[in-house]
Amino acid sequence: MKVFKTIAWILLIAFVGIQFFPTDRNQNEAVYVSDFMRVNNVPPVIQNKIEVSCYDCHSNNTKYPWYNRIQPAAWFLEDHIKEGKDELNFNEWDDYSDRRKNSKLRSIISQIEDDEMPLDSYTLIHRDAKFSESEKKEIIKYMTKLKNNL
Amino acid sequence: MKKIRMTVGILTMALVSLITMSCKDGKKEGATEPMSNEMHQEDAASEMMADNSSKEGSSAILDNYLKIKNALVADNQEDAAKAGGMLFADFKKFDKSSYSSDEQQELTDIIEDAKESAEHISDSPIEHQREHFDILSKDVIDMIAITGTDQKLYQDFCPMYNDNKGAQWLSTTEEIKNPYMGSKMPGCGKVQKEIK
Structure with missing residues (x-):
């Protein structure tokens, strides 16, 4: 009994302890000249859907959920956001060469087609980020058109 | 207390x-x-x-590219990943100083793009490797057009891959061995052209 109590205390203290190590927040309200929405003529419906579903991890501005205030959840999110931005940053779209735009679009299309993006772990909480079948079709159609016009 | x-x-x-x-x-x-x-x-x-001249840089790239291709033909995720890691290093140390400035610009774009695909191939499941092999193939074909090659190559095309959008690849043999379909459809595709 005493052992359990000690373990519980240690866990509690550890939990409190790690709260003192905050993460850098990926938040920047700046408007980017190179942003995907600025350089492409994106229909409002598609723009809205992409911003809601993708921009949290694929741009320089994340709308954080409440649990980002708690460790270790924030560390987990930080990793995801870092990886997401490395792969694709919509804010920096126009800095990519045409060749890379082409490759990114190819990946965007197949990831959405195969339901790999947005991540299940993300849509579990962000229900509005989920793509319906018709939204999927619209976005793929739009991205394909963009790719063919490069 | x-x-x-x-x-x-x-x-x-x-x-x-x-x-x-x-x-x-x-x-x-x-x-x-x-x-x-x-x-x-x-x-x-x-x-x-x-x-070493950069010609050897491009042949190292081609060697590891072909290793990935052969691994994907054999549905071997592990070997493809290993070659992907080596290919990434090859691209990183590629010396483009002997080319004209236009060619260098083009090569910079190609390498930037190809490095990313090589990295994905080095740590992904096989279907994702194939997706990036498609992107990579385009890059390597365009690179060879600039650097040239000592090897006789065949540029092949599989019309079925990626929901019938099709995909290209390079091979050293005339016989079709499809890296996108693997053992499911090893003979799918045709030679588009010979590169020498």
Whole structure:
């Protein structure tokens, strides 16, 4: 009994302890000249859907959920956001060469087609980020058109 | 009694913070270490390569590209991943100084794009490897158009892959061995042209 109590205390203290190590927040309200929405003529419906579903991890501005205030959840999110931005940053779209735009679009299309993006772990909480079948079709159609016009 | 408890509590907390802090640092160190190793290796490699022409750089790239292709033909994720890692290093140390400035610009774009695909191939499941092999093939074909090659190559095309959008690849044999379909449809595709 005493052992359990000690373990519980240690866990509690550890939990409190790690709260003192905050993460850098990926938040920047700046408007980017190179942003995907600025350089492409994106229909409002598609723009809205992409911003809601993708921009949290694929741009320089994340709308954080409440649990980002708690460790270790924030560390987990930080990793995801870092990886997401490395792969694709919509804010920096126009800095990519045409060749890379082409490759990114190819990946965007197949990831959405195969339901790999947005991540299940993300849509579990962000229900509005989920793509319906018709939204999927619209976005793929739009991205394909963009790719063919490069 | 209360006092003792509190002191113990504070001490434990300090200890835990220390541990977590060192853990985090440890993690960071662990992450940077292989990179610095890699850099040392690269230094050694670039010294060794110093008097090699960039033609050899492109043939190293082609060799590892073909290794990935053969691994994907054989549905071998592991070998494809290994070759992907090596290909990434080849692209990183590719010396484009002997080309014209237009060609260098083009090569920079190609390498930037290809490096990313090589990296994905080095740590992804096979279907994702194939997706990036499609992107990579385009890059390598365009690179060869600039650098040339000593090997006789066949540019092949599979019309079915990627929902019938089709995909290209390079091979050293005339016989079709499809890296996108693997053992499901090894003979799918046709030769588009010969490169020499």
